[in-house]
Amino acid sequence: MGSSTSVAAGRRRHKARDRLLLRWHRWLGLLALVFLLLAALSGCLLTYKQALIRAIITPGITLPATYGVAQMAPQLEVIAGRIQGDSSGYLIKAPNSEEPYWTLTRDADRQVQLLAWDSLQPHQQNLWLLQALSFIRELHTELFAGVVGEAILLVSGLLGLFLALSGLVIWWATKRSFRWRWVLPRQFNRSYLMHYHRHSGALMLPILLVILLTGSIMLWQKLTQPLLTPPPPTQLPRAMASAASASAGEWLAFAQQQVPDGWPTYIRLPAPGVAAVTVRYRLPGEWHPNGRTSVKIDLPDGSLTLSARADEVDWPQRLINQNYPLHSGYGMHGGYKLVVLIGGITLFWLSLTGGWSFIRRHH
Incomplete structure:
Protein backbone atom coordinates (compact mmCIF):
# COMPACT_ATOMS: atom_id res chain seq x y z
CA MET A 1 0.00 0.00 0.00
CA ALA A 51 26.60 30.15 -55.08
CA LEU A 52 23.99 32.82 -55.82
CA ILE A 53 26.65 35.40 -56.65
CA ARG A 54 28.44 32.99 -58.96
CA ALA A 55 25.24 31.98 -60.73
CA ILE A 56 23.67 35.43 -61.09
CA ILE A 57 26.51 37.99 -61.11
CA THR A 58 29.58 36.05 -62.28
CA PRO A 59 28.18 33.08 -64.25
CA GLY A 60 30.78 30.81 -65.83
CA ILE A 61 33.73 32.56 -64.14
CA THR A 62 36.42 30.27 -62.74
CA LEU A 63 39.85 30.89 -61.28
CA PRO A 64 42.74 29.24 -63.17
CA ALA A 65 44.72 26.64 -61.24
CA THR A 66 47.88 28.65 -61.98
CA TYR A 67 46.56 31.79 -60.29
CA GLY A 68 48.44 32.70 -57.12
CA VAL A 69 50.21 35.44 -55.21
CA ALA A 70 52.46 36.20 -58.19
CA GLN A 71 49.35 37.30 -60.09
CA MET A 72 47.65 38.88 -57.05
CA ALA A 73 50.50 41.25 -56.21
CA PRO A 74 50.45 43.45 -59.34
CA GLN A 75 46.65 43.42 -59.34
CA LEU A 76 46.62 44.59 -55.72
CA GLU A 77 48.82 47.50 -56.75
CA VAL A 78 46.26 48.53 -59.36
CA ILE A 79 43.45 48.30 -56.81
CA ALA A 80 45.48 50.30 -54.28
CA GLY A 81 45.96 53.04 -56.87
CA ARG A 82 42.21 53.21 -57.50
CA ILE A 83 41.22 53.57 -53.84
CA GLN A 84 44.11 55.86 -52.90
CA GLY A 85 42.86 59.18 -51.61
CA ASP A 86 39.53 57.81 -50.44
CA SER A 87 39.03 58.95 -46.86
CA SER A 88 37.33 55.65 -46.05
CA GLY A 89 39.28 52.45 -45.69
CA TYR A 90 38.57 49.30 -47.66
CA LEU A 91 38.46 45.65 -46.77
CA ILE A 92 39.84 43.81 -49.78
CA LYS A 93 39.27 40.11 -50.32
CA ALA A 94 41.49 38.26 -52.77
CA PRO A 95 40.02 35.80 -55.29
CA ASN A 96 39.77 32.11 -54.46
CA SER A 97 38.27 29.03 -56.07
CA GLU A 98 34.84 29.59 -54.46
CA GLU A 99 34.86 33.37 -55.05
CA PRO A 100 36.76 33.94 -58.32
CA TYR A 101 36.74 37.73 -58.09
CA TRP A 102 38.18 40.54 -56.01
CA THR A 103 35.77 41.87 -53.37
CA LEU A 104 36.08 45.46 -52.16
CA THR A 105 34.00 46.54 -49.16
CA ARG A 106 34.04 50.24 -48.32
CA ASP A 107 34.17 50.92 -44.59
CA ALA A 108 32.08 54.09 -44.64
CA ASP A 109 28.89 52.61 -46.12
CA ARG A 110 29.68 48.87 -46.46
CA GLN A 111 29.22 49.20 -50.22
CA VAL A 112 30.49 46.08 -52.01
CA GLN A 113 32.13 45.96 -55.41
CA LEU A 114 33.22 42.84 -57.29
CA LEU A 115 36.15 43.05 -59.71
CA ALA A 116 37.03 40.52 -62.39
CA TRP A 117 40.09 38.54 -61.36
CA ASP A 118 41.81 39.11 -64.72
CA SER A 119 40.82 42.57 -66.02
CA LEU A 120 39.91 44.13 -62.64
CA GLN A 121 36.84 45.59 -64.28
CA PRO A 122 33.77 45.82 -62.03
CA HIS A 123 31.12 43.17 -62.54
CA GLN A 124 27.95 45.02 -63.57
CA GLN A 125 25.43 42.22 -64.05
CA ASN A 126 22.50 41.89 -61.60
CA LEU A 127 24.03 44.07 -58.89
CA TRP A 128 20.65 44.13 -57.15
CA LEU A 129 21.67 40.80 -55.64
CA LEU A 130 24.55 42.40 -53.72
CA GLN A 131 22.17 44.95 -52.25
CA ALA A 132 19.67 42.24 -51.34
CA LEU A 133 22.35 40.08 -49.70
CA SER A 134 23.69 43.06 -47.77
CA PHE A 135 20.16 43.79 -46.53
CA ILE A 136 19.64 40.15 -45.50
CA ARG A 137 23.02 39.94 -43.79
CA GLU A 138 22.37 43.04 -41.70
CA LEU A 139 18.99 41.60 -40.71
CA LEU A 228 39.11 31.81 -24.72
CA THR A 229 41.87 34.38 -24.94
CA PRO A 230 43.66 33.71 -28.24
CA PRO A 231 47.44 33.24 -28.11
CA PRO A 232 49.28 36.57 -28.37
CA PRO A 233 50.86 37.43 -31.74
CA THR A 234 54.56 36.93 -32.22
CA GLN A 235 56.86 39.85 -32.98
CA LEU A 236 59.22 38.46 -35.61
CA PRO A 237 62.85 39.59 -35.55
CA ARG A 238 62.77 40.16 -39.29
CA ALA A 239 61.52 43.54 -40.52
CA MET A 240 60.63 44.82 -43.98
CA ALA A 241 63.18 47.32 -45.16
CA SER A 242 61.72 50.55 -46.57
CA ALA A 243 58.22 49.33 -45.77
CA ALA A 244 56.80 52.87 -45.78
CA SER A 245 57.79 53.41 -49.41
CA ALA A 246 56.96 49.89 -50.64
CA SER A 247 54.06 49.16 -52.97
CA ALA A 248 50.95 47.13 -52.16
CA GLY A 249 52.28 44.22 -54.20
CA GLU A 250 55.56 44.25 -52.30
CA TRP A 251 53.70 44.25 -48.97
CA LEU A 252 51.70 41.22 -50.07
CA ALA A 253 54.78 39.36 -51.32
CA PHE A 254 56.64 40.02 -48.08
CA ALA A 255 53.71 38.91 -45.95
CA GLN A 256 53.41 35.76 -48.03
CA GLN A 257 56.97 34.79 -47.12
CA GLN A 258 55.84 34.46 -43.49
CA VAL A 259 52.96 32.11 -44.36
CA PRO A 260 54.15 30.42 -47.57
CA ASP A 261 51.51 27.67 -47.43
CA GLY A 262 48.59 30.05 -46.84
CA TRP A 263 46.14 31.60 -49.29
CA PRO A 264 45.57 35.36 -48.84
CA THR A 265 41.98 36.23 -48.00
CA TYR A 266 41.35 39.63 -46.39
CA ILE A 267 43.81 42.46 -47.00
CA ARG A 268 43.88 45.80 -45.19
CA LEU A 269 46.04 48.52 -46.74
CA PRO A 270 47.14 51.72 -44.94
CA ALA A 271 44.34 54.25 -44.54
CA PRO A 272 43.90 57.52 -42.67
CA GLY A 273 44.66 56.73 -39.04
CA VAL A 274 45.88 53.19 -39.84
CA ALA A 275 49.64 53.00 -40.52
CA ALA A 276 49.81 49.25 -41.08
CA VAL A 277 49.17 46.50 -43.60
CA THR A 278 47.36 43.33 -42.54
CA VAL A 279 46.99 40.17 -44.59
CA ARG A 280 44.85 37.27 -43.41
CA TYR A 281 45.44 33.70 -44.57
CA ARG A 282 43.53 30.46 -44.92
CA LEU A 283 45.79 27.50 -44.26
CA PRO A 284 45.58 24.15 -46.10
CA GLY A 285 42.70 22.05 -44.78
CA GLU A 286 41.33 24.88 -42.63
CA TRP A 287 37.54 24.92 -42.36
CA HIS A 288 37.21 28.67 -41.85
CA PRO A 289 36.79 30.14 -45.36
CA ASN A 290 38.72 33.30 -44.44
CA GLY A 291 41.31 31.67 -42.21
CA ARG A 292 42.38 32.68 -38.71
CA THR A 293 46.08 33.46 -39.32
CA SER A 294 47.30 36.96 -40.10
CA VAL A 295 50.46 38.94 -40.78
CA LYS A 296 50.74 42.61 -39.83
CA ILE A 297 53.38 44.99 -41.17
CA ASP A 298 53.65 48.19 -39.14
CA LEU A 299 54.65 51.37 -40.94
CA PRO A 300 57.01 53.13 -41.12
CA ASP A 301 59.49 50.90 -39.26
CA GLY A 302 58.47 47.71 -41.10
CA SER A 303 58.20 45.62 -37.93
CA LEU A 304 56.42 42.31 -38.46
CA THR A 305 53.79 40.61 -36.30
CA LEU A 306 52.51 37.09 -36.92
CA SER A 307 49.40 35.78 -35.19
CA ALA A 308 49.35 32.24 -33.86
CA ARG A 309 48.88 29.88 -36.79
CA ALA A 310 45.42 28.33 -36.82
CA ASP A 311 46.92 24.84 -37.18
CA GLU A 312 49.21 25.25 -34.17
CA VAL A 313 46.84 26.53 -31.46
CA ASP A 314 45.41 24.28 -28.75
CA TRP A 315 42.30 22.24 -29.53
CA PRO A 316 39.90 24.49 -27.52
CA GLN A 317 40.96 27.49 -29.60
CA ARG A 318 40.70 25.42 -32.78
CA LEU A 319 37.15 24.51 -31.80
CA ILE A 320 36.27 28.15 -31.20
CA ASN A 321 37.75 28.99 -34.62
CA GLN A 322 35.27 26.60 -36.26
CA ASN A 323 32.16 28.45 -35.03
CA TYR A 324 31.69 30.42 -38.23
CA PRO A 325 31.98 27.53 -40.73
Whole structure:
Protein backbone atom coordinates (compact mmCIF):
# COMPACT_ATOMS: atom_id res chain seq x y z
CA MET A 1 0.00 0.00 0.00
CA GLY A 2 2.77 2.39 0.96
CA SER A 3 4.67 1.50 -2.20
CA SER A 4 1.66 2.26 -4.40
CA THR A 5 1.14 5.61 -2.68
CA SER A 6 4.79 6.50 -3.20
CA VAL A 7 4.60 5.62 -6.89
CA ALA A 8 1.42 7.67 -7.34
CA ALA A 9 3.03 10.64 -5.59
CA GLY A 10 6.07 10.33 -7.82
CA ARG A 11 3.90 10.34 -10.92
CA ARG A 12 2.08 13.45 -9.74
CA ARG A 13 5.38 15.24 -9.15
CA HIS A 14 6.58 14.11 -12.58
CA LYS A 15 3.42 15.43 -14.27
CA ALA A 16 3.64 18.72 -12.36
CA ARG A 17 7.26 19.12 -13.47
CA ASP A 18 6.34 18.39 -17.08
CA ARG A 19 3.49 20.92 -16.98
CA LEU A 20 5.84 23.55 -15.57
CA LEU A 21 8.45 22.82 -18.23
CA LEU A 22 5.80 22.99 -20.95
CA ARG A 23 4.60 26.33 -19.61
CA TRP A 24 8.13 27.75 -19.67
CA HIS A 25 8.66 26.29 -23.14
CA ARG A 26 5.55 27.97 -24.50
CA TRP A 27 6.03 31.42 -22.99
CA LEU A 28 9.77 31.67 -23.64
CA GLY A 29 9.15 30.40 -27.16
CA LEU A 30 6.63 33.18 -27.65
CA LEU A 31 9.19 35.72 -26.40
CA ALA A 32 11.81 34.61 -28.93
CA LEU A 33 9.37 33.76 -31.74
CA VAL A 34 9.74 36.74 -34.06
CA PHE A 35 13.52 36.95 -33.72
CA LEU A 36 14.04 33.22 -34.34
CA LEU A 37 11.77 33.44 -37.39
CA LEU A 38 13.80 36.34 -38.81
CA ALA A 39 17.15 34.74 -38.01
CA ALA A 40 16.11 31.39 -39.52
CA LEU A 41 14.67 32.86 -42.71
CA SER A 42 17.59 35.23 -43.34
CA GLY A 43 20.11 32.51 -42.46
CA CYS A 44 18.58 30.14 -45.01
CA LEU A 45 18.90 32.80 -47.71
CA LEU A 46 22.55 33.45 -46.79
CA THR A 47 23.62 29.79 -46.76
CA TYR A 48 24.13 29.79 -50.52
CA LYS A 49 25.27 33.39 -50.84
CA GLN A 50 28.44 32.50 -52.73
CA ALA A 51 26.60 30.15 -55.08
CA LEU A 52 23.99 32.82 -55.82
CA ILE A 53 26.65 35.40 -56.65
CA ARG A 54 28.44 32.99 -58.96
CA ALA A 55 25.24 31.98 -60.73
CA ILE A 56 23.67 35.43 -61.09
CA ILE A 57 26.51 37.99 -61.11
CA THR A 58 29.58 36.05 -62.28
CA PRO A 59 28.18 33.08 -64.25
CA GLY A 60 30.78 30.81 -65.83
CA ILE A 61 33.73 32.56 -64.14
CA THR A 62 36.42 30.27 -62.74
CA LEU A 63 39.85 30.89 -61.28
CA PRO A 64 42.74 29.24 -63.17
CA ALA A 65 44.72 26.64 -61.24
CA THR A 66 47.88 28.65 -61.98
CA TYR A 67 46.56 31.79 -60.29
CA GLY A 68 48.44 32.70 -57.12
CA VAL A 69 50.21 35.44 -55.21
CA ALA A 70 52.46 36.20 -58.19
CA GLN A 71 49.35 37.30 -60.09
CA MET A 72 47.65 38.88 -57.05
CA ALA A 73 50.50 41.25 -56.21
CA PRO A 74 50.45 43.45 -59.34
CA GLN A 75 46.65 43.42 -59.34
CA LEU A 76 46.62 44.59 -55.72
CA GLU A 77 48.82 47.50 -56.75
CA VAL A 78 46.26 48.53 -59.36
CA ILE A 79 43.45 48.30 -56.81
CA ALA A 80 45.48 50.30 -54.28
CA GLY A 81 45.96 53.04 -56.87
CA ARG A 82 42.21 53.21 -57.50
CA ILE A 83 41.22 53.57 -53.84
CA GLN A 84 44.11 55.86 -52.90
CA GLY A 85 42.86 59.18 -51.61
CA ASP A 86 39.53 57.81 -50.44
CA SER A 87 39.03 58.95 -46.86
CA SER A 88 37.33 55.65 -46.05
CA GLY A 89 39.28 52.45 -45.69
CA TYR A 90 38.57 49.30 -47.66
CA LEU A 91 38.46 45.65 -46.77
CA ILE A 92 39.84 43.81 -49.78
CA LYS A 93 39.27 40.11 -50.32
CA ALA A 94 41.49 38.26 -52.77
CA PRO A 95 40.02 35.80 -55.29
CA ASN A 96 39.77 32.11 -54.46
CA SER A 97 38.27 29.03 -56.07
CA GLU A 98 34.84 29.59 -54.46
CA GLU A 99 34.86 33.37 -55.05
CA PRO A 100 36.76 33.94 -58.32
CA TYR A 101 36.74 37.73 -58.09
CA TRP A 102 38.18 40.54 -56.01
CA THR A 103 35.77 41.87 -53.37
CA LEU A 104 36.08 45.46 -52.16
CA THR A 105 34.00 46.54 -49.16
CA ARG A 106 34.04 50.24 -48.32
CA ASP A 107 34.17 50.92 -44.59
CA ALA A 108 32.08 54.09 -44.64
CA ASP A 109 28.89 52.61 -46.12
CA ARG A 110 29.68 48.87 -46.46
CA GLN A 111 29.22 49.20 -50.22
CA VAL A 112 30.49 46.08 -52.01
CA GLN A 113 32.13 45.96 -55.41
CA LEU A 114 33.22 42.84 -57.29
CA LEU A 115 36.15 43.05 -59.71
CA ALA A 116 37.03 40.52 -62.39
CA TRP A 117 40.09 38.54 -61.36
CA ASP A 118 41.81 39.11 -64.72
CA SER A 119 40.82 42.57 -66.02
CA LEU A 120 39.91 44.13 -62.64
CA GLN A 121 36.84 45.59 -64.28
CA PRO A 122 33.77 45.82 -62.03
CA HIS A 123 31.12 43.17 -62.54
CA GLN A 124 27.95 45.02 -63.57
CA GLN A 125 25.43 42.22 -64.05
CA ASN A 126 22.50 41.89 -61.60
CA LEU A 127 24.03 44.07 -58.89
CA TRP A 128 20.65 44.13 -57.15
CA LEU A 129 21.67 40.80 -55.64
CA LEU A 130 24.55 42.40 -53.72
CA GLN A 131 22.17 44.95 -52.25
CA ALA A 132 19.67 42.24 -51.34
CA LEU A 133 22.35 40.08 -49.70
CA SER A 134 23.69 43.06 -47.77
CA PHE A 135 20.16 43.79 -46.53
CA ILE A 136 19.64 40.15 -45.50
CA ARG A 137 23.02 39.94 -43.79
CA GLU A 138 22.37 43.04 -41.70
CA LEU A 139 18.99 41.60 -40.71
CA HIS A 140 20.56 38.28 -39.78
CA THR A 141 23.46 39.65 -37.75
CA GLU A 142 22.00 42.73 -36.02
CA LEU A 143 18.31 43.19 -36.93
CA PHE A 144 19.18 46.67 -38.31
CA ALA A 145 19.68 47.77 -34.70
CA GLY A 146 23.44 47.55 -34.19
CA VAL A 147 24.58 46.38 -30.77
CA VAL A 148 21.02 46.30 -29.48
CA GLY A 149 20.02 43.95 -32.27
CA GLU A 150 23.02 41.72 -31.59
CA ALA A 151 22.06 41.53 -27.92
CA ILE A 152 18.48 40.58 -28.83
CA LEU A 153 19.74 37.86 -31.15
CA LEU A 154 22.09 36.54 -28.45
CA VAL A 155 19.23 36.27 -25.96
CA SER A 156 17.04 34.69 -28.65
CA GLY A 157 19.77 32.16 -29.46
CA LEU A 158 20.13 31.19 -25.80
CA LEU A 159 16.36 30.87 -25.53
CA GLY A 160 16.43 28.75 -28.67
CA LEU A 161 18.88 26.38 -26.99
CA PHE A 162 16.54 26.08 -24.01
CA LEU A 163 13.57 25.48 -26.31
CA ALA A 164 15.43 22.76 -28.22
CA LEU A 165 16.44 20.87 -25.07
CA SER A 166 13.17 21.35 -23.21
CA GLY A 167 11.30 20.34 -26.34
CA LEU A 168 13.21 17.06 -26.39
CA VAL A 169 12.25 16.39 -22.77
CA ILE A 170 8.61 17.13 -23.53
CA TRP A 171 8.67 14.95 -26.66
CA TRP A 172 10.40 12.04 -24.93
CA ALA A 173 7.21 10.83 -23.26
CA THR A 174 5.60 10.45 -26.70
CA LYS A 175 8.65 9.15 -28.56
CA ARG A 176 6.97 5.85 -29.42
CA SER A 177 4.38 7.70 -31.46
CA PHE A 178 7.05 9.01 -33.87
CA ARG A 179 5.97 8.72 -37.49
CA TRP A 180 7.62 10.13 -40.58
CA ARG A 181 4.29 11.60 -41.65
CA TRP A 182 4.60 14.06 -38.76
CA VAL A 183 7.95 15.24 -40.15
CA LEU A 184 7.14 15.13 -43.86
CA PRO A 185 3.34 15.46 -44.07
CA ARG A 186 1.83 14.65 -47.44
CA GLN A 187 -1.07 16.96 -46.67
CA PHE A 188 -0.91 19.81 -44.19
CA ASN A 189 -3.54 19.73 -41.44
CA ARG A 190 -3.74 22.46 -38.81
CA SER A 191 -5.05 19.95 -36.28
CA TYR A 192 -1.66 18.25 -36.27
CA LEU A 193 0.46 21.38 -35.70
CA MET A 194 1.95 20.13 -32.46
CA HIS A 195 2.72 16.74 -33.97
CA TYR A 196 4.65 18.45 -36.76
CA HIS A 197 6.35 20.72 -34.23
CA ARG A 198 7.45 18.09 -31.70
CA HIS A 199 8.62 15.35 -34.03
CA SER A 200 10.46 17.67 -36.46
CA GLY A 201 12.26 19.31 -33.55
CA ALA A 202 13.29 16.00 -32.02
CA LEU A 203 14.60 14.64 -35.31
CA MET A 204 16.64 17.75 -36.13
CA LEU A 205 17.84 18.44 -32.59
CA PRO A 206 21.60 17.85 -33.22
CA ILE A 207 21.91 20.30 -36.09
CA LEU A 208 19.64 22.81 -34.32
CA LEU A 209 21.93 22.71 -31.29
CA VAL A 210 25.00 23.27 -33.50
CA ILE A 211 23.44 26.23 -35.33
CA LEU A 212 22.07 27.89 -32.19
CA LEU A 213 25.15 27.25 -30.07
CA THR A 214 27.70 28.46 -32.63
CA GLY A 215 25.64 31.55 -33.42
CA SER A 216 25.29 32.37 -29.73
CA ILE A 217 29.02 31.91 -29.11
CA MET A 218 29.93 34.25 -31.98
CA LEU A 219 27.56 36.92 -30.67
CA TRP A 220 28.81 36.43 -27.11
CA GLN A 221 32.42 36.90 -28.20
CA LYS A 222 31.51 40.01 -30.14
CA LEU A 223 29.41 41.61 -27.42
CA THR A 224 31.28 40.63 -24.26
CA GLN A 225 34.65 38.93 -24.42
CA PRO A 226 36.14 35.83 -26.04
CA LEU A 227 35.43 32.55 -24.30
CA LEU A 228 39.11 31.81 -24.72
CA THR A 229 41.87 34.38 -24.94
CA PRO A 230 43.66 33.71 -28.24
CA PRO A 231 47.44 33.24 -28.11
CA PRO A 232 49.28 36.57 -28.37
CA PRO A 233 50.86 37.43 -31.74
CA THR A 234 54.56 36.93 -32.22
CA GLN A 235 56.86 39.85 -32.98
CA LEU A 236 59.22 38.46 -35.61
CA PRO A 237 62.85 39.59 -35.55
CA ARG A 238 62.77 40.16 -39.29
CA ALA A 239 61.52 43.54 -40.52
CA MET A 240 60.63 44.82 -43.98
CA ALA A 241 63.18 47.32 -45.16
CA SER A 242 61.72 50.55 -46.57
CA ALA A 243 58.22 49.33 -45.77
CA ALA A 244 56.80 52.87 -45.78
CA SER A 245 57.79 53.41 -49.41
CA ALA A 246 56.96 49.89 -50.64
CA SER A 247 54.06 49.16 -52.97
CA ALA A 248 50.95 47.13 -52.16
CA GLY A 249 52.28 44.22 -54.20
CA GLU A 250 55.56 44.25 -52.30
CA TRP A 251 53.70 44.25 -48.97
CA LEU A 252 51.70 41.22 -50.07
CA ALA A 253 54.78 39.36 -51.32
CA PHE A 254 56.64 40.02 -48.08
CA ALA A 255 53.71 38.91 -45.95
CA GLN A 256 53.41 35.76 -48.03
CA GLN A 257 56.97 34.79 -47.12
CA GLN A 258 55.84 34.46 -43.49
CA VAL A 259 52.96 32.11 -44.36
CA PRO A 260 54.15 30.42 -47.57
CA ASP A 261 51.51 27.67 -47.43
CA GLY A 262 48.59 30.05 -46.84
CA TRP A 263 46.14 31.60 -49.29
CA PRO A 264 45.57 35.36 -48.84
CA THR A 265 41.98 36.23 -48.00
CA TYR A 266 41.35 39.63 -46.39
CA ILE A 267 43.81 42.46 -47.00
CA ARG A 268 43.88 45.80 -45.19
CA LEU A 269 46.04 48.52 -46.74
CA PRO A 270 47.14 51.72 -44.94
CA ALA A 271 44.34 54.25 -44.54
CA PRO A 272 43.90 57.52 -42.67
CA GLY A 273 44.66 56.73 -39.04
CA VAL A 274 45.88 53.19 -39.84
CA ALA A 275 49.64 53.00 -40.52
CA ALA A 276 49.81 49.25 -41.08
CA VAL A 277 49.17 46.50 -43.60
CA THR A 278 47.36 43.33 -42.54
CA VAL A 279 46.99 40.17 -44.59
CA ARG A 280 44.85 37.27 -43.41
CA TYR A 281 45.44 33.70 -44.57
CA ARG A 282 43.53 30.46 -44.92
CA LEU A 283 45.79 27.50 -44.26
CA PRO A 284 45.58 24.15 -46.10
CA GLY A 285 42.70 22.05 -44.78
CA GLU A 286 41.33 24.88 -42.63
CA TRP A 287 37.54 24.92 -42.36
CA HIS A 288 37.21 28.67 -41.85
CA PRO A 289 36.79 30.14 -45.36
CA ASN A 290 38.72 33.30 -44.44
CA GLY A 291 41.31 31.67 -42.21
CA ARG A 292 42.38 32.68 -38.71
CA THR A 293 46.08 33.46 -39.32
CA SER A 294 47.30 36.96 -40.10
CA VAL A 295 50.46 38.94 -40.78
CA LYS A 296 50.74 42.61 -39.83
CA ILE A 297 53.38 44.99 -41.17
CA ASP A 298 53.65 48.19 -39.14
CA LEU A 299 54.65 51.37 -40.94
CA PRO A 300 57.01 53.13 -41.12
CA ASP A 301 59.49 50.90 -39.26
CA GLY A 302 58.47 47.71 -41.10
CA SER A 303 58.20 45.62 -37.93
CA LEU A 304 56.42 42.31 -38.46
CA THR A 305 53.79 40.61 -36.30
CA LEU A 306 52.51 37.09 -36.92
CA SER A 307 49.40 35.78 -35.19
CA ALA A 308 49.35 32.24 -33.86
CA ARG A 309 48.88 29.88 -36.79
CA ALA A 310 45.42 28.33 -36.82
CA ASP A 311 46.92 24.84 -37.18
CA GLU A 312 49.21 25.25 -34.17
CA VAL A 313 46.84 26.53 -31.46
CA ASP A 314 45.41 24.28 -28.75
CA TRP A 315 42.30 22.24 -29.53
CA PRO A 316 39.90 24.49 -27.52
CA GLN A 317 40.96 27.49 -29.60
CA ARG A 318 40.70 25.42 -32.78
CA LEU A 319 37.15 24.51 -31.80
CA ILE A 320 36.27 28.15 -31.20
CA ASN A 321 37.75 28.99 -34.62
CA GLN A 322 35.27 26.60 -36.26
CA ASN A 323 32.16 28.45 -35.03
CA TYR A 324 31.69 30.42 -38.23
CA PRO A 325 31.98 27.53 -40.73
CA LEU A 326 29.89 25.23 -38.51
CA HIS A 327 27.19 27.89 -38.22
CA SER A 328 27.09 29.06 -41.84
CA GLY A 329 28.38 26.08 -43.80
CA TYR A 330 30.87 28.36 -45.59
CA GLY A 331 34.08 26.55 -46.46
CA MET A 332 32.52 23.19 -45.61
CA HIS A 333 31.58 20.18 -47.75
CA GLY A 334 28.47 20.65 -49.87
CA GLY A 335 26.67 17.93 -47.90
CA TYR A 336 27.16 19.78 -44.63
CA LYS A 337 26.02 23.04 -46.20
CA LEU A 338 22.80 21.29 -47.24
CA VAL A 339 22.33 20.06 -43.64
CA VAL A 340 22.74 23.64 -42.39
CA LEU A 341 20.09 24.79 -44.86
CA ILE A 342 17.70 22.06 -43.71
CA GLY A 343 18.44 23.05 -40.10
CA GLY A 344 17.55 26.67 -40.86
CA ILE A 345 14.34 25.62 -42.57
CA THR A 346 13.49 23.42 -39.58
CA LEU A 347 14.09 26.30 -37.14
CA PHE A 348 11.75 28.47 -39.20
CA TRP A 349 9.18 25.65 -39.32
CA LEU A 350 9.36 25.07 -35.57
CA SER A 351 8.96 28.78 -34.85
CA LEU A 352 6.03 29.01 -37.25
CA THR A 353 4.18 25.90 -36.03
CA GLY A 354 4.89 26.65 -32.38
CA GLY A 355 3.64 30.23 -32.65
CA TRP A 356 0.63 29.21 -34.72
CA SER A 357 -0.30 26.50 -32.24
CA PHE A 358 0.00 28.96 -29.33
CA ILE A 359 -2.28 31.46 -31.06
CA ARG A 360 -4.87 28.79 -31.84
CA ARG A 361 -4.76 27.57 -28.25
CA HIS A 362 -5.40 31.03 -26.78
CA HIS A 363 -8.01 32.25 -29.24
